[in-house]
Amino acid sequence: xxxxxxxxxxxxxxxxxxxxxxxxxxxxxxxxxxxxxxxxxxxxxxxxxxxxxxxxxxxxxxxxxxxxxxxxxxxxxxxxxxxxxxxxxxxxxxxxxxxxxxxxxxxxxxxxxxxxxxxxxxxxxxxxxxxxxxxxxxxxxxxxxxxxxxxxxxxxxxxxxxxxxxxxxxxxxxxxxxxxxxxxxxxxxxxxxxxxxxxxxxxxxxxxxxxxxxxxxxxxxxxxxxxxxxxxxxxxxxxxxxxxxxxxxxxxxxxxxxxxxxxxxxxxxxxxxxxxxxxxxxxxxxxxxxxxxxxxxxxxxxxxxxxxxxxxxxxxxxxxxxxxxxxxxxxxxxxxxxxxxxxxxxxxxxx
Ligand code: WQD
Numbered sequence: 001x002x003x004x005x006x007x008x009x010x011x012x013x014x015x016x017x018x019x020x021x022x023x024x025x026x027x028x029x030x031x032x033x034x035x036x037x038x039x040x041x042x043x044x045x046x047x048x049x050x051x052x053x054x055x056x057x058x059x060x061x062x063x064x065x066x067x068x069x070x071x072x073x074x075x076x077x078x079x080x081x082x083x084x085x086x087x088x089x090x091x092x093x094x095x096x097x098x099x100x101x102x103x104x105x106x107x108x109x110x111x112x113x114x115x116x117x118x119x120x121x122x123x124x125x126x127x128x129x130x131x132x133x134x135x136x137x138x139x140x141x142x143x144x145x146x147x148x149x150x151x152x153x154x155x156x157x158x159x160x161x162x163x164x165x166x167x168x169x170x171x172x173x174x175x176x177x178x179x180x181x182x183x184x185x186x187x188x189x190x191x192x193x194x195x196x197x198x199x200x201x202x203x204x205x206x207x208x209x210x211x212x213x214x215x216x217x218x219x220x221x222x223x224x225x226x227x228x229x230x231x232x233x234x235x236x237x238x239x240x241x242x243x244x245x246x247x248x249x250x251x252x253x254x255x256x257x258x259x260x261x262x263x264x265x266x267x268x269x270x271x272x273x274x275x276x277x278x279x280x281x282x283x284x285x286x287x288x289x290x291x292x293x294x295x296x297x298x299x300x301x302x303x304x305x306x307x308x309x310x311x312x313x314x315x316x317x318x319x320x321x322x323x324x325x326x327x328x329x330x331x332x333x334x335x336x337x338x339x340x341x342x343x344x345x346x347x348x349x350x351x
Contacts, residue, residue, distance in 0.1 A: 001027040003075050004248060007109065008082030009055060010037035012192045013124065013181055015045060016241035017080060019190065022049040024245045029076075030055040031069060032083060036195045044189035060105035070116045078120035078248050081109060084154065088128075088298060089199055091151035102154035103161070110165050120251040121173045122244060123162050127233070127266065127303055128152035129177060136231075136270070137306040140177070140262045148298040159262075166259040173259065174247045179233035179266035179305050181240050183325035184332035191332030192237075201276060202234070202325070206333035209286045216288065218273055220295035225302055229273035233266035233304035236320030236328070240265050246314040255313075266305025267318050280326040 004021055008014040009030025014037075018028050022045070030042070032055055042053050058065045060083055070076065084102040085091070091098040113121055129152065130138050131145030147153045159175050166173040182202040184191030194203045197213070208216040221228040243265050250256055271279075277288050310316045320328075 001025060002077040002252060003027045003029065003073065005029050005031060005069070005073070005076050005079045006082065007031045007060060007079070007105075008037070008084065008124070009053065010034055010039055010041050011082055013178070013237060013240055014082040015041045015190050016185055016237045017082070017244045018053055019045050019048050019185060020238070020241040020245045021248070022051050022053070026245070026248070028053050029073060031058050031060065031066075033057055033059040035059070036085070038193055041190055041193065044185075047189045048185065048187050060108050061101060063108045063111065066108050067112055067115070070112045074116070076116070076118055078122065078251060079109070079113065079118055080122040080124070080244055080248065081106065082124045084124070086151060087199055088149045088151050091149045091154075092298065095150035098150045098154055102151075103157060106158050106161060110161070113171055114165075114169055117170070119171060120248065121162065121171050122247050122251070123158060123173065123175050125159055125175045125177045126152070126155045127177050127179045127264070127305065129156045129159060130303060132300045133303055136302055137268060137304050138264065139306040140264055140309055148300060163260045172251055172256050173261070174251060174256070175260065175262045176243060176247060177262065177264050178240055179235050179264070179303070181237045182234050183236040183238070183320065183328040185238060186328055188331050188335050191329070191335070201232075201273060202329050205277060205280050205288060206329050208290070209280070209284060209288055209330070210333050210337055212337075216290040217293035218277075218290050219293055219299060221274075221292045222295070223301050225272055227272050227274045230299055231270040231272050231302035231304065232276075233269065234271055234276060234322060234325055235265060235267050235318070236325045239267075239318050239320055242319075243310060243314060243316050246316050250314055261313075263310040263314065264305040264307050265310060266307050268305055268307045270302060270304035271322060276322070276326070279322045280330065283323050283327040284330045
């Protein structure tokens with residue numbers, strides 16, 4: 001069984017990817033300092049897969065502690081790197097926190113990849129690298145525009161660091177550009193655990209619907225779109241997770257002809273904020289209490305993916321619909337309410 005090291009394994013996309021990797025025959029170890037995640041999410045993975053996953057509670061910004069993991073595990077076949085801060089608004093308020101955390105951790109990890117000759121490296125990137133695109137849908141060769149936030153710059157810089165690293169080392173790399181990951185595992189055992197007040201749309205919807213948050217704000221209804229609200233490419237977190245397993249298969253089966261491959265992970269369908277709310281109301285039977293508010297600085301008007309390359313090269317497909325995304329997100333929110341002490345989120349202000 002090939003062993004994969006997953007950083008940020010207790011996080012939202014990391015935990016769903018671990019479940020998918022294990023169900024597809026990989027052995028997995030996680031590295032997560034739990035500064036913004038809960039180690040208990042690994043119990044959910046065990047309930048889904050029947051397998052215990054070990055987590056090294058290590059900060060990747062500490063080189064010696066990171067290096068020690070590789071000394072203890074000399075059979076790592078590949079790495080999937082999720083661990084990073086990802087709150088767009090926080091990155092604007094605290095840019096140095098984001099540049100230090102997201103880039104020092106990446107560089108430390110790549111130093112270990114080099115030292116221990118790890119053959120394959122998959123990086124969690126984001127559609128935010130496209131900035132405000134001139135044309136949509138975006139393809140992998142759509143030229144990146146200036147990022148809209150320091151968070152976005154850490155993803156653009158991360159891609160450049162990995163690209164140059166792959167030219168100078170034998171390690172083959174894959175960059176996966178997520179669009180808007182939403183929803184939760186259909187089992188109801190794992191899902192998103194926003195820290196503090198959620199910045200993202202779908203947890204804001206579900207927390208408003210369950211009464212955890214007061215009335216929700218829709219940021220801007222005067223955009224040049226079909227209903228005046230922003231357009232995004234919402235994609236189920238399990239479809240995103242499975243793409244990581246396929247990317248690791250793609251590398252291990254030596255199908256990659258490039259030093260560094262890039263794939264868009266989106267459904268290829270643009271959905272407005274209001275259409276997302278309508279889909280939620282349909283599956284939950286709840287009327288969402290929201291008002292229109294001014295536009296949010298840094299929001300791009302519209303973006304969605306051309307996903308032909310990922311579908312054609314990785315054999316990847318979209319399994320979950322927008323309604324599935326909303327239904328699984330809502331089921332998870334209801335589970336959190338029923339089990340509040342099990343999953344209590346950290347105090348607000350840490351998002
Ligand atoms: C989507 C739309 C908001 C909340 C960012 C990052 C991306 C990824 C996902 C990490 C926007 C509107 C939101 C609310 C609202 N990050 N909205 N009311 O900004 O597209 O993407 O998060 O993985 O890299 O860039 O996602 O969900 O924050 O916003 O009206 O209470 O929903 O204005 O138009 P975004 P989002």
